[in-house]
Amino acid sequence: MKAYEVQDATSDYSGIVEVERDRPEPAADEVLVEIRAASLNYRDLAIANEDLTYPGTELPVVPLCDGAGEVVAVGEDVRRLSEGARVATPFAPDWVDGPVAPEKIARTTGGNVDGALAEYATFPADSLAVLPDNLSYEQGATLTCAGLTAWRELREEGDLTADETVLVLGTGGVSTFALQFATMQGADVFVTSSSDEKLERARELGATWTLNYEETTEWGEAVQEDVGGVDHVIEVGGSGTLQRSIEATAFDGHVHLIGVLSGPEGQVHPGPILQKAVTVKGSMGVGSRAMFDRMNSAIEAADLEPVIDRTFGFDEAREAYRYVEAGEHQGKVVISLE
Template sequence: MKAYEVQESSSDYSGIVEVERDRPEPAADEALVEIRAASLNYRDLSIANSDLTYPGAELPVIPLSDGAGEVTAVGEDVQRLSEGDRVATPFAPDWVDGPVAPEKIGRTTGGNSDGALAEYVTFPADSLAVLPDTLSYEQGATLSCAGLTAWRELHEEVDLTADDTVLVLGTGGVSMFALQFATMRGADVFVTSSSDEKLERARELGATWTLNYEETPEWGEAVREETGGVDHVIEVGGPGTLERSVEAADFDGHVHLIGVLSGQDGQVHPGPILVKGLTVKGSMGVGSRAMFDRMNSAIEAAAIEPVIDRTFGFEPEDIREAYRYVEDGSHQGKVVISLE
């Protein structure tokens, strides 16, 4: 079968190499999935790019945690899945249910365990979430990391209500899912971006307020003045944005620290966190399969359609171009690779 490996990290993604592998056979508790589509996250760039860092990656590895496909065979002990089921791949295949624990997130798809950028993959059957009938394979391939992260932060870690306000930074995959999951509950959402075109699209998706942060560098203060302070911040930047996110938050608010797109270094003064009584919590492991199931039920009930910016092919230059496109940061929502 055709697959891709990150054999070494490189600034131009030349270390992503097409390989030929034997088609895997499922173990007794596994399912074999024919992958139809996969999608990229910033994490995937940090594994393949020598200018970035991702702790815990083990090369060579088949990359990408996010994929969707059809079950083509199951092991002898598998009962919850059957041939023909449409499923999404797991980020943390050992986290099926319950609270997060180190042993549940020690193995990560596309990091230290082979991922979705291959024609066929095997996973523990209990780790695979069944896709809603309302979604295509391309849409289903966006859910495993970005979708589930946003869902967990707004609907598992807290009980978001229509009275809440949410600040979403940027218009990447996690941010667009957060916008959709928040508006699904009737919450008011504030979206920031450097692109007026992306902000217009965010308003079409339900954003109550938008702000161009290049035109308003002190956006934390501006958000607080407009809203009185938000209840939740989906913080994907890290250094350079976290301080302003704290400024934008209301008393007793939550700052959900999901990403560090602006780098690893930075300082945040603890004073405003203490004075406001804020909860600043990091998100690790994405989410369990049980959370995935609940998210999929909500997506189907609300007829949510994941935001896909662009779809690439399955040839070597297509793959590298997809990585470069995500690195450029001009996308809105998710970038997908189609195997069909």
């Protein structure tokens, strides 16, 4: 079968190599999935790019945690899934249900376990979520990391309600899913971007307010002045944006710290955290399969469609990595294996 391996960490992604592998056979508790589509996250760049680091990576590895496909063979002990089931690949295959724990997220797909950028892959049957009927394989391939992270932070951890407000930084995968889930719940949403075109698209997706952060550099203060702060911030920038996110938060609000796209450098003053009783909580492990199931039920009930910016062919994988690195996308970038 055809597959890609990250064989070396290189800044130009030349270490991502197409290879021929034997088609795997499922163990007794596993299923074999024919992968139809996969999608990229910044995490995948961190694994493949020598300028970034991702703890626990063991090379070579088949990359990408986000994938969707059809079950084509089942192990002898599997009862939950059968051939023909449409499934999404897991981020943490050992986290089926319950609270997060170190042993549940010790193995991560596309990190230290082979991932979805291959024609076929095996996974524990209990780790796989069934795709919503309203989604294609390409749309289903966007859910595993970005979709489930946004869902967990706002709905599972944040218990978001319709009368609350959300600030979403940027228009990448997690941020766009957060916008969609918050809008689906009836909450009002702020979205920031440096692109007026992307902000217009965000308004079409349901954003109540938009801010161009190059024009409004003190956007944390601006959000505080406009609405008295927000209840939830989806913080993907890290230390470079965290101070302004805290400024934008209302009393007893929550900052969901997910990414470090702005880099590791920066200083955060604790004063506003103390004065407003702000909760700043890091996100680790994305989410369990049980959370994935609940998210998929909500997606199907609302007929929500993930935003796909661009789809690349299987032979264009390195180009897809470079496109994501450029940061011009809105929503998810998909690689089709069909």
